[in-house]
Every structure is written in C-alpha cells, then in structure tokens.
Amino acid sequence: xxxxxxxxxxxxxxxxxxxxxxxxxxxxxxxxxxxxxxxxxxxxxxxxxxxxxxxxxxxxxxxxxxxxxxxxxxxxxxxxxxxxxxxxxxxxxxxxxxxxxxxxxxxxxxxxxxxxxxxxxxxxxxxxxxxxxxxxxxxxxxxxxxxxxxxxxxxxxxxxxxxxxxxxxxxxxxxxxxxxxxxxxxxxxxxxxxxxxxxxxxxxxxxxxxxxxxxxxxxxxxxxxxxxxxxxxxxxxxxxxxxxxxxxxxxxxxxxxxxxxxxxxxxxxxxxxxxxxxxxxxxxxxxxxxxxxxxxxxxxxxxxxxxxxxxxxxxxxxxxxxxxxxxxxxxxxxxxxxxxxxxxxxxxxxxxxxxxxxxxxxxxxxxxxxxxxxxxxxxxxxxxxxxxxxxxxxxxxxxxxxxxxxxxxxxxxxxxxxxxxxxxxxxxxxxxxxxxxxxxxxxxxxxxxxxxxxxxxxxxxxxxxxxxxxxxxxxxxxxxxxxxxxxxxxxxxxxxxxxxxxxxxxxxxxxxxxxxxxxxxxxxxxxxxxxxxxxxxxxxxxxxxxxxxxxxxxxxxxxxxxxxxxxxxxxxxxxxxxxxxxxxxxxxxx
Amino acid sequence: xxxxxxxxxxxxxxxxxxxxxxxxxxxxxxxxxxxxxxxxxxxxxxxxxxxxxxxxxxxxxxxxxxxxxxxxxxxxxxxxxxxxxxxxxxxxxxxxxxxxxxxxxxxx
Numbered sequence: 001x002x003x004x005x006x007x008x009x010x011x012x013x014x015x016x017x018x019x020x021x022x023x024x025x026x027x028x029x030x031x032x033x034x035x036x037x038x039x040x041x042x043x044x045x046x047x048x049x050x051x052x053x054x055x056x057x058x059x060x061x062x063x064x065x066x067x068x069x070x071x072x073x074x075x076x077x078x079x080x081x082x083x084x085x086x087x088x089x090x091x092x093x094x095x096x097x098x099x100x101x102x103x104x105x106x107x108x109x110x111x112x113x114x115x116x117x118x119x120x121x122x123x124x125x126x127x128x129x130x131x132x133x134x135x136x137x138x139x140x141x142x143x144x145x146x147x148x149x150x151x152x153x154x155x156x157x158x159x160x161x162x163x164x165x166x167x168x169x170x171x172x173x174x175x176x177x178x179x180x181x182x183x184x185x186x187x188x189x190x191x192x193x194x195x196x197x198x199x200x201x202x203x204x205x206x207x208x209x210x211x212x213x214x215x216x217x218x219x220x221x222x223x224x225x226x227x228x229x230x231x232x233x234x235x236x237x238x239x240x241x242x243x244x245x246x247x248x249x250x251x252x253x254x255x256x257x258x259x260x261x262x263x264x265x266x267x268x269x270x271x272x273x274x275x276x277x278x279x280x281x282x283x284x285x286x287x288x289x290x291x292x293x294x295x296x297x298x299x300x301x302x303x304x305x306x307x308x309x310x311x312x313x314x315x316x317x318x319x320x321x322x323x324x325x326x327x328x329x330x331x332x333x334x335x336x337x338x339x340x341x342x343x344x345x346x347x348x349x350x351x352x353x354x355x356x357x358x359x360x361x362x363x364x365x366x367x368x369x370x371x372x373x374x375x376x377x378x379x380x381x382x383x384x385x386x387x388x389x390x391x392x393x394x395x396x397x398x399x400x401x402x403x404x405x406x407x408x409x410x411x412x413x414x415x416x417x418x419x420x421x422x423x424x425x426x427x428x429x430x431x432x433x434x435x436x437x438x439x440x441x442x443x444x445x446x447x448x449x450x451x452x453x454x455x456x457x458x459x460x461x462x463x464x465x466x467x468x469x470x471x472x473x474x475x476x477x478x479x480x481x482x483x484x485x486x487x488x489x490x491x492x493x494x495x496x497x498x499x500x501x502x503x504x505x506x507x508x509x510x511x512x513x514x515x516x517x518x519x520x521x522x523x524x525x526x527x528x529x530x531x532x533x534x535x536x537x538x539x540x541x542x543x544x545x546x547x548x549x550x551x552x553x554x555x556x557x558x559x560x561x562x563x564x565x566x567x568x569x570x571x572x573x574x575x576x577x578x579x580x581x582x583x584x585x586x587x588x589x590x
Numbered sequence: 591x592x593x594x595x596x597x598x599x600x601x602x603x604x605x606x607x608x609x610x611x612x613x614x615x616x617x618x619x620x621x622x623x624x625x626x627x628x629x630x631x632x633x634x635x636x637x638x639x640x641x642x643x644x645x646x647x648x649x650x651x652x653x654x655x656x657x658x659x660x661x662x663x664x665x666x667x668x669x670x671x672x673x674x675x676x677x678x679x680x681x682x683x684x685x686x687x688x689x690x691x692x693x694x695x696x697x698x
Binding site: 075078079083086087088114117118121128298336337 | 599600601604605606607608609612613636638639640641642644645647677
C-alpha cells in the first residue's frame with residue numbers, strides 16, 4: 001500500500017482500476033514542412049473544416065453538460081466557441097498559414113502563445129488556459145484525424161481515470177456510473193474540470209504531482225477525495241474505511257437488533273448528489289451543505305434559486321427529513337465576492353454563524369426566507385401547527401427521529417447561546433415578514449451543529465432551546481484537539497477516537513437525551529461501519545454520511561444490540577488513550 | 591466615439607461578463623475596441639475577441655475605455671457600456687435588459 005497526496009476536489013471516495021488518459025500523445029505534430037511546399041489555400045480549407053468539426057463537438061459537449069450537469073456548467077462551452085471563432089486567433093492562424101505554415105503548426109503556435117499569456121495572469125484567468133487547451137486539442141484532433149485515444153463516455157465500470165490534467169470537455173463526457181474516481185497530476189480544485197467532477201459526484205483528487213506518473217495502467221487504486229489522497233494497492237481496511245467497496249442499497253429504514261430505530265442519512269453537497277443518495281437508500285439528508293449554491297460563481301444566489309434547490313432536495317426525499325445547514329463559509333471555504341477578511345487564523349476567525357449574524361446578515365435573511373417558504377411547500381415540520389407559527393423554539397412536536405419530518409435547519413459553528421437566540425430571533429423576524437407579505441411559510445425544526453468545545457459544553461442549554469443537535473466530528477476533533485485539519489504534522493491528533501473528543505460527543509448526546517431534542521452526527525466518523533456500534537451506544541439517533549457508506553452502516557445497525565452498545569460506549573469512555581479505544585474496538589493501530 | 595466607464599460586475603471582465611461582452615460586440619456593424627484609459631490607443635484591443643477581452647484581465651472597479659466606430663457605433667457603445675455597468679445576471683433566466691438590447695438568443 002502506498003499513499004500519494006493531492007488536493008481533494010470531490011469529497012467522495014471510490015476504488016477501481018487505473019487507466020491513463022493521455023490525449024496529448026495522440027496529438028504529436030508531424031515535422032514542419034518547408035514553407036514553399038505548403039499549399040496555403042488547401043491549408044486554409046483544412047483549418048476551416050477543422051473549425052467546423054470542433055464547433056460541432058463543442059456544441060455536443062455543451063448539450064451533454066447542460067443535460068447532465070446544468071446550464072451553469074454548460075456555459076463554459078459558450079466561451080469555448082467564442083475562442084474557436086475569435087477573430088484575433090483565427091486571423092493570426094490564417095496569416096501564419098498564408099506565410100507557409102501548415103495548419104496544425106499554425107494552430108499549435110498561436111494557441112501556445114495564448115496559453116502562455118493566460119497562465120501569466122493572476123486569478124481566474126489562469127484557469128482559462130485549460131479552456132484554450134481544450135479548444136486547441138479539438139482543432140488538432142480534427143486536423144490530424146486523431147481518434148479519441150480513450151472514449152471517455154464509454155469507460156469500463158470501476159475505472160479510475162488518471163491524467164496530467166483534464167479539460168472541462170473531457171470531464172463532462174464522463175459517465176459517473178462507470179468512473180470510480182479521477183486523479184490528476186496538475187490542476188486546482190477551482191478549475192472548471194474539478195467543478196464539473198464535483199457536480200457529477202465523481203471522487204476526485206487533483207494536483208497530485210509527479211508521483212502520480214509512476215502509477216501504472218491497471219493498478220488497484222483508491223481515490224479518497226475527502227482526505228485528498230490516492231492510495232495504490234489499498235488494503236481491505238483502508239478501502240472499507242473510505243467506502244471503496246460498495247454494498248448493495250438498503251432502501252428500508254433500519255433499527256437495531258432490539259428495535260431501536262436509527263436514521264441513516266446522507267451528506268449532500270450538490271443537487272447532482274441527491275439521486276445517488278436516494279438510490280443508496282439514505283433516510284433523508286442529515287447535512288445539506290448550501291455552500292455549493294454560493295461557490296464557483298460571481299454573485300450570491302437569490303431567494304428563488306435557493307428555494308428551488310431546497311425544494312429539489314425535499315422532493316428527492318418526500319418521506320424523509322432534510323437538514324439544511326445555513327451558509328458555512330470562512331475558514332478554508334473562500335468565496336471571492338463576499339470580501340471575507342484575510343485572517344492569520346481563519347479557522348478561529350470569521351466563519352459560519354458568526355458571519356451570518358453580522359457582516360453577512362443580508363445573505364442569512366435571504367436564505368432563511370427561502371428555507372421558511374420551502375418548509376411550507378412540502379408540509380414541513382412545523383406546518384402541522386399552522387403557518388402562523390413563528391415560534392422556532394417550539395420543540396414539543398417533530399421530535400420523532402424516525403422520519404417524515406420535512407425540512408430542518410441547522411446553524412454552523414455555534415459557540416455561544418446568544419448566537420442561537422439571535423438566529424432563532426432572525427427566523428421569527430423573517431417569519432413575521434413573510435406573514436405580513438401574505439407569503440406561505442412554515443417554521444422548520446431548528447438545530448445547532450456541535451463543532452466547537454464551547455457548543456459541547458453548552459449542549460444541555462442548546463438542547464433546551466432547539467429541536468436537535470448535530471455533531472460535526474471533523475471540526476469538533478480539530479477544535480477539541482487544537483489540531484489543524486489541513487496540517488499533516490498534527491494528523492495524528494485529528495482523530496475522533498481520542499478520549500477528549502469521545503467525551504465531547506458523549507456530553508452532547510447525553511445532554512440531548514435529557515430533553516426532547518434529537519441528536520445526530522454528520523461528520524466522517526458517522527460513515528465508518530466499524531464505529532456504528534459505539535455511536536449507537538453513545539445515544540445518537542441519526543447518523544449522516546457520504547451516501548456511498550449508507551448501505552454498509554445500515555447493515556451494521558441491524559446487528560447492533562442497544563444494551564451491548566451502551567456497555568461498549570461506557571468501556572470506550574473509560575479508556576485513557578486513543579490506542580486503548582482502538583484496541584477495544586478491534587481497530588488496527590496506525 | 592468613445593466613453594470611459596467603471597467595471598461593475600463583481601467578477602470583473604472574466605467568465606460570463608467577458609463572454610457577454612464579446613457576444614454583444616460581435617452583433618453590431620461597428621468596430622468596438624476596449625482598453626485601460628492610461629494605456630492610450632496602443633492599449634486598445636478588439637472587443638469582439640474573447641482572447642483579447644479576457645487577456646485584458648480588467649477587475650471590478652477598474653476604469654475601461656470603450657471606443658466604437660462604424661454605422662452602428664452609437665448603439666454598440668450604449669450596449670457595451672450598459673453591460674459593463676450592470677451587475678451580471680446569473681445562469682438561469684435572461685434579464686429584461688438583455689432582451690431590450692436585442693439579444694434575441696441564448697438565455698445563459
């Protein structure tokens with residue numbers, strides 16, 4: 001087993017067989033002919049017909065992207081067509097041909113200059129160089145009569161595609177059902193190709209660098225888009241932990257062997273992930289990340305766009321609960337148009353609810369309007385009390401953790417009770433506005449994410465104020481252990497099985513257990529079947545995870561006996577070190 | 591004729607705003623060019639070229655100078671400056687403004 005690291009681009013995991021995509025080798029240019037031997041008119045005609053061929057291919061790719069991914073992502077191909085018909089580019093290529101350059105060399109030379117120019121620019125324009133490469137390769141393929149080396153739209157099931165870099169067109173052709181993952185030598189997570197891979201829910205790690213080139217075709221690979229790593233010849237434990245080997249879907253709701261219902265939901269970060277999550281049998285959505293609506297664009301989404309996205313999620317899970325997290329940016333999640341401050345320590349700075357209650361209050365209110373309207377549209381949680389209910393703190397109803405609850409809304413990075421009070425007040429004020437406007441709405445269940453030690457310490461008071469708590473173990477481990485998620489030097493600290501983190505989870509679950517509030521977990525820990533018994537024993541009502549791990553966790557829940565699980569949890573809480581906890585759980589030390 | 595305006599779209603002259611501008615410039619019977627005022631006439635590039643407009647790398651809040659010549663120069667200048675000084679619509683749904691500017695096409 002060998003691990004290569006890159007940048008996790010699609011936070012999903014997949015395992016399969018390596019297959020290199022090397023479009024560049026098919027496009028080797030012939031030797032340059034002597035200018036006197038070039039028939040300029042014939043070359044101009046070749047260039048013209050290559051452009052026609054490329055234009056058709058771009059339009060096909062555009063239509064396919066629009067259908068599979070969405071209009072927003074398809075728009076990049078409009079820009080490709082504009083590059084193809086660019087008067088400067090076309091004029092220069094035609095001039096070069098007139099001077100005795102063969103069409104393919106003229107195209108190659110002019111695009112090389114343009115790509116170099118773009119790569120020298122700051123910011124988003126550097127990414128545009130990929131678009132130019134894409135257009136250039138289409139032209140060269142047509143001029144050189146090169147077939148596609150690999151038919152990207154028709155790869156065998158379980159392919160892990162490797163490439164120097166992927167163009168947006170390459171990526172849009174991929175069939176998410178057959179491609180288990182993507183890894184590239186170069187490229188960043190904001191490149192168009194990375195965005196499209198995310199939209200298609202294809203696990204992806206980009207920017208792995210030189211070491212990826214040593215991976216041979218046919219190698220057994222695990223792409224862990226969450227941790228940003230590519231594992232060559234993964235051992236079975238690593239593969240299972242990353243959800244590589246997928247179990248068949250379990251569509252029905254599950255309960256422990258002794259009958260305690262446990263909701264197994266999916267974490268969803270884009271609309272494209274909704275259908276796969278439903279197919280895998282998720283009991284609703286335990287974490288709907290709304291960031292995807294805000295990232296990779298130029299201005300925030302309006303109320304209607306957010307309303308549409310949330311109602312789409314609700315209609316994908318008509319009988320289940322959908323927990324929407326309000327905008328959680330800041331920290332490592334940058335949004336250029338929001339003018340977030342540059343901070344020495346962004347993870348301890350302006351992020352999550354802190355921004356929503358203050359500098360981005362306007363975005364928060366718009367989002368709440370969309371959410372309250374969406375809650376009504378599907379007969380959401382509080383609508384049973386009538387749409388006049390503007391009391392977000394009413395948790396006398398809707399506490400059944402086993403289903404059909406409609407919309408729920410949770411606030412990220414809570415660390416003070418005043419924040420929750422202010423957020424609830426904002427919900428009430430938005431409800432009053434909607435009421436005054438005569439717009440239909442309902443107040444959804446409200447909850448807080450438990451990601452900070454402060455929230456874990458205050459869990460009892462939070463549970464009194466809210467309908468539910470949801471433990472975000474990735475950030476909770478980071479903050480409890482004072483260990484940066486992104487820093488490999490402290491990776492050993494960043495593990496939810498450290499006794500201090502387990503105690504924070506236990507404190508949260510016990511505090512909620514004394515109230516009517518339900519308690520869930522939406523961090524990576526929830527999706528590890530080896531920890532299911534422990535989590536049930538700690539008293540969690542709901543586990544939410546990457547959809548790919550839902551079937552395995554559901555199977556595991558059915559085997560768990562609640563009493564045994566409780567005893568195991570007590571044992572685990574009594575252990576003094578992470579290694580002792582791992583030993584108890586029969587996990588290999590790492 | 592010419593005019594100098596401040597770039598309003600948050601993203602500057604990148605991505606969609608650049609695309610829109612090129613589309614618009616190509617539609618008129620006029621030669622439209624664009625550049626930074628401080629770069630003078632030598633800094634002007636063709637507004638109907640995606641490569642040139644993108645290469646300008648003009649950011650939100652920067653001033654740009656738009657020059658138009660030809661039969662429809664006045665209309666072209668109006669349409670281009672209108673684009674440069676309006677917040678861009680996001681993906682779904684074309685705006686009324688585009689239709690009145692005789693876009694007649696693709697809502698993205």
